Amino acid sequence: MKTRREFIKVSTIGAGGLAAAGGLLTALPIKDIFGQSETVENLKSNANKQLPTYCEICFWQCAAWVNTDEDGEIKSIIGNNDDPHCNGRLCPRGTAGVGMYKDEDRLKNPKLRTTVNGKQVFKDVSWDEAFDFIAEKMNKIKEEHGPECTALFTHGSGGKFLGHMLKAFGSSNIAAPSYAQCRGPREVGFIATYGAGIGSPEPTDIRDSRCLVLIGSHIGENMHNGQVQEMSDMIRNDATIITVDPRFSTAASKSKFWLPIKPATDLALLLAWIHEIIYNDYYDKAYIEKYAYGFEELKAHVKNFTPEWAYGITTIEPKVIRETAREMRNSAPSVIIHPGRHVTWYGDDTQRLRAVAILNALLGSWGRRGGFYNPEGLSLLKYPSPKYPKPKKDWRDAFPGKFKLADLALASGMCDASVPSLSRDCSIKAWIVNGTNLIETLPNQANTLKAIEALDLLVVIDTMPMEITGYADIILPECTYLERYDTVRTSAHRIPTLALRMPAHKPLYDSKPDWWIAKELGTRLGLEEYFGYENIEEMLDWQLKEVGSSLEEMQKIGVKKLDREYPDLYFLNGEDYEFNTNTGKIELYSTALEAEGFDPMPKYTAHPEPDPRFYRLNYGRAPMHTFSRTTNNPQLFDLMEENMVWVNPKVAKEWYLKNGQEVWLENQDGIVSDFSIKVRITERIRFDSVYMVHGFGHTRKQLSRAYGRGASDTQLITNVMLDPVMGGTGMRGNFVTFHTEEPERLNKNIKTDSTKVEGGKA
Numbered sequence: 001m002k003t004r005r006e007f008i009k010v011s012t013i014g015a016g017g018l019a020a021a022g023g024l025l026t027a028l029p030i031k032d033i034f035g036q037s038e039t040v041e042n043l044k045s046n047a048n049k050q051l052p053t054y055c056e057i058c059f060w061q062c063a064a065w066v067n068t069d070e071d072g073e074i075k076s077i078i079g080n081n082d083d084p085h086c087n088g089r090l091c092p093r094g095t096a097g098v099g100m101y102k103d104e105d106r107l108k109n110p111k112l113r114t115t116v117n118g119k120q121v122f123k124d125v126s127w128d129e130a131f132d133f134i135a136e137k138m139n140k141i142k143e144e145h146g147p148e149c150t151a152l153f154t155h156g157s158g159g160k161f162l163g164h165m166l167k168a169f170g171s172s173n174i175a176a177p178s179y180a181q182c183r184g185p186r187e188v189g190f191i192a193t194y195g196a197g198i199g200s201p202e203p204t205d206i207r208d209s210r211c212l213v214l215i216g217s218h219i220g221e222n223m224h225n226g227q228v229q230e231m232s233d234m235i236r237n238d239a240t241i242i243t244v245d246p247r248f249s250t251a252a253s254k255s256k257f258w259l260p261i262k263p264a265t266d267l268a269l270l271l272a273w274i275h276e277i278i279y280n281d282y283y284d285k286a287y288i289e290k291y292a293y294g295f296e297e298l299k300a301h302v303k304n305f306t307p308e309w310a311y312g313i314t315t316i317e318p319k320v321i322r323e324t325a326r327e328m329r330n331s332a333p334s335v336i337i338h339p340g341r342h343v344t345w346y347g348d349d350t351q352r353l354r355a356v357a358i359l360n361a362l363l364g365s366w367g368r369r370g371g372f373y374n375p376e377g378l379s380l381l382k383y384p385s386p387k388y389p390k391p392k393k394d395w396r397d398a399f400p401g402k403f404k405l406a407d408l409a410l411a412s413g414m415c416d417a418s419v420p421s422l423s424r425d426c427s428i429k430a431w432i433v434n435g436t437n438l439i440e441t442l443p444n445q446a447n448t449l450k451a452i453e454a455l456d457l458l459v460v461i462d463t464m465p466m467e468i469t470g471y472a473d474i475i476l477p478e479c480t481y482l483e484r485y486d487t488v489r490t491s492a493h494r495i496p497t498l499a500l501r502m503p504a505h506k507p508l509y510d511s512k513p514d515w516w517i518a519k520e521l522g523t524r525l526g527l528e529e530y531f532g533y534e535n536i537e538e539m540l541d542w543q544l545k546e547v548g549s550s551l552e553e554m555q556k557i558g559v560k561k562l563d564r565e566y567p568d569l570y571f572l573n574g575e576d577y578e579f580n581t582n583t584g585k586i587e588l589y590s591t592a593l594e595a596e597g598f599d600p601m602p603k604y605t606a607h608p609e610p611d612p613r614f615y616r617l618n619y620g621r622a623p624m625h626t627f628s629r630t631t632n633n634p635q636l637f638d639l640m641e642e643n644m645v646w647v648n649p650k651v652a653k654e655w656y657l658k659n660g661q662e663v664w665l666e667n668q669d670g671i672v673s674d675f676s677i678k679v680r681i682t683e684r685i686r687f688d689s690v691y692m693v694h695g696f697g698h699t700r701k702q703l704s705r706a707y708g709r710g711a712s713d714t715q716l717i718t719n720v721m722l723d724p725v726m727g728g729t730g731m732r733g734n735f736v737t738f739h740t741e742e743p744e745r746l747n748k749n750i751k752t753d754s755t756k757v758e759g760g761k762a
């Protein structure tokens with residue numbers, strides 16, 4: 001049976017296809033906003049200019065200059081020398097921002113799902129019609145269920161405007177996948193220990209560090225610009241790098257020690273290191289005495305966690321564990337056990353990150369040069385607007401008594417709260433999805449689709465016809481970051497900086513910026529008093545003037561460096577300090593976790609192992625791509641067209657696999673990859689695992705380059721190992737086996753392949 005929200009192509013019936021379509025393409029009131037104007041045909045005034053922006057290809061947000069040619073066309077992007085995120089140098093992806101702007105597959109106009117002759121298709125509509133449609137649906141949901149039954153999933157800068165709109169509407173269900181699918185356990189683990197999270201960019205003082213321990217964080221392939229630059233400096237300075245990774249990563253190849261740990265056993269290694277550091281008196285006594293709580297309890301807790309004990313679990317030899325512990329001690333406090341970023345692995349992730357936080361504390365690296373510095377940012381005042389209504393309920397009602405320590409909303413939690421339930425008076429009924437490809441981003445696709453199926457409204461705001469757009473009721477095309485203003489970047493660093501993003505070209509096609517979408521939709525919903533500014537320049541100028549700058553100044557300089565309010569970059573050199581924990585101390589023994597019924601100190605528990613002929617599915621980043629968002633970018637596609645599955649030679653021999661051979665992967669739940677993937681035989685992966693880069697295996701034919709290239713790891717991640725502390729979705733407990741011929745699919749596969757679905761092009 002065809003479902004209401006049948007997955008359909010983003011193909012459009014022509015203007016004549018529907019009687020109404022032509023008449024609906026009316027222009028909106030003309031607003032003379034630089035770069036956003038409907039009337040400006042060609043911004044000649046933009047010829048041969050250098051205009052400031054900050055990059056949106058990943059979330060490091062490097063500040064950059066966009067160069068235009070004599071026709072005002074975008075020519076190139078280069079780093080801004082004044083920016084501490086990039087120090088004037090962009091990564092390959094940042095330079096390829098031009099490719100995102102020029103991608104001919106971009107979404108071009110708003111599209112509404114409709115049925116023609118019994119088939120679901122998208123028709124082009126005007127922005128007016130799109131907003132009227134959304135406002136009507138949202139108001140109906142508000143009347144019938146309350147405004148709290150709406151939600152915003154967002155990843156990226158423009159989400160702030162949409163978040164403001166949704167809060168004004170009366171809902172606080174706003175989440176990004178960068179929490180429960182990414183760094184959430186790290187934040188919660190560090191908050192439990194230091195009363196402060198890590199945030200982004202990470203305040204790791206890598207450039208001054210003598211010893212960097214990377215535990216499942218592959219800086220170098222994880223191309224977060226400033227970190228990679230600082231790590232290169234470290235290597236030049238002959239500092240020690242210790243990499244713990246079942247895969248021989250690029251970072252491992254630059255390391256003094258590579259510890260090819262058995263996957264899923266890191267907590268045992270961390271506990272053994274803690275044991276070594278305490279029982280050999282390697283720890284920073286004065287620091288621990290002054291700042292820490294629970295040392296004696298910790299000492300007793302790790303008594304039996306010897307290197308010999310850990311060896312049996314991790315396969316890392318005791319002498320290596322001892323030697324690496326000594327290396328850390330020798331460099332302390334200029335040592336960093338890196339907190340990682342994508343840390344949702346095995347469900348005990350908050351506890352693993354607690355162990356990382358504790359190890360740093362024992363070595364005295366928090367608040368010390370070469371360890372973790374004290375970052376400082378500047379918050380801009382919010383443009384004056386009425387108070388938000390107070391929501392009576394939210395997504396947490398779906399999880400009574402759970403995840404209390406989660407300091408942000410869970411994208412996966414909001415998804416689960418959209419699956420109808422008899423025990424709740426409201427399941428979430430409407431999603432606005434902005435800048436996140438939830439189909440490829442949330443694990444367990446069947447669950448995501450179940451939630452989507454139950455919605456009354458799905459609005460997708462994107463730049464590209466990604467998987468998620470196929471399920472939308474209405475698609476709104478956002479212009480790329482090179483064609484718009486956004487909020488001013490205010491992220492914290494060694495010194496506070498401001499960075500401006502402004503349009504370098506008017507939006508191509510009929511695409512629009514998020515700020516405008518939020519304001520126009522807000523107005524349709526009767527929330528105009530929340531959007532008191534005529535246009536975004538007015539708002540930004542007001543905000544900037546409040547801190548002694550102005551839009552005019554920022555348009556010229558792009559990045560403004562400010563003075564620190566608190567002069568101490570390194571702040572734990574013996575002075576008194578009260579941490580934001582229950583005890584006011586660094587909690588080696590966590591009172592907050594204990595109060596919620598969790599282990600106050602981390603413990604190792606074994607995780608399931610693959611069955612014979614199955615291998616643990618490991619995944620990660622490639623330097624030239626960001627998730628699924630860049631795989632169709634013409635410039636980056638040229639650098640890497642598809643992902644491959646890394647297979648250990650021993651395994652390849654057992655399966656008679658050859659380099660470059662195409663295989664299909666099947667996971668423990670009988671899900672078979674939609675597409676085949678080529679084999680790469682390499683010693684760089686352990687025999688018990690296979691590895692692939694995330695973001696490939698696109699199922700949308702509208703992605704003319706990326707379609708069908710490589711395989712999707714997400715499709716094979718059906719087992720979620722939930723973190724009981726904060727609801728993170730552990731994704732590394734999945735196992736795959738090989739098929740050398742395309743296997744029959746036993747009806748377990750979900751249809752995300754648009755070619756298999758009826759509904760069509762006019």
Ligand SMILES: Nc1nc2c(c(=O)[nH]1)N[C@H]1C(S)=C(S)[C@@H](COP(=O)(O)OP(=O)(O)OC[C@H]3O[C@@H](n4cnc5c(=O)[nH]c(N)nc54)[C@H](O)[C@@H]3O)O[C@H]1N2
Pocket residue numbers: 056155156158177178181182183341342434435436437438440441442443461462463464466478479480481619620626627628629630694713714717731
């Ligand atoms: N299987 C698997 N799942 C993962 C991960 C993994 O490694 N493997 N990694 C996890 C991590 S660490 C994270 S942070 C998340 C990331 O999750 P997402 O941010 O959802 O990642 P993308 O797949 O890049 O999806 C981004 C979407 O935003 C759109 N987009 C790009 N630029 C713009 C813009 O300017 N405006 C708008 N409106 N849209 C834009 C893109 O076209 C794309 O559809 O995924 C998590 N999920």
Ligand SMILES: Nc1nc2c(c(=O)[nH]1)N[C@H]1C(S)=C(S)[C@@H](COP(=O)(O)OP(=O)(O)OC[C@H]3O[C@@H](n4cnc5c(=O)[nH]c(N)nc54)[C@H](O)[C@@H]3O)O[C@H]1N2
Pocket residue numbers: 058059178182183215216217218219221222223224244245246247249261262263264265266340341342343618619620621622623624625626627732
């Ligand atoms: N080029 C590029 N850079 C990026 C991104 C991107 O998409 N592209 N995304 C950014 C984002 S949002 C994030 S969150 C970060 C993510 O970057 P990282 O935090 O570095 O995380 P992953 O990319 O998931 O890297 C995972 C590493 O862990 C290893 N690993 C797998 N299982 C285990 C295990 O059991 N134990 C140990 N010790 N290691 C294991 C894998 O082999 C891999 O090398 O990257 C950021 N930087």
Ligand code: SF4
Pocket residue numbers: 055056057058059060061062086090091092093094095223224225
């Ligand atoms: S690291 Fe690269 S992709 Fe990320 S913001 Fe910086 S230049 Fe852009």
Ligand SMILES: [Mo]
Pocket residue numbers: 178181182183341342
């Ligand atoms: Mo992430």
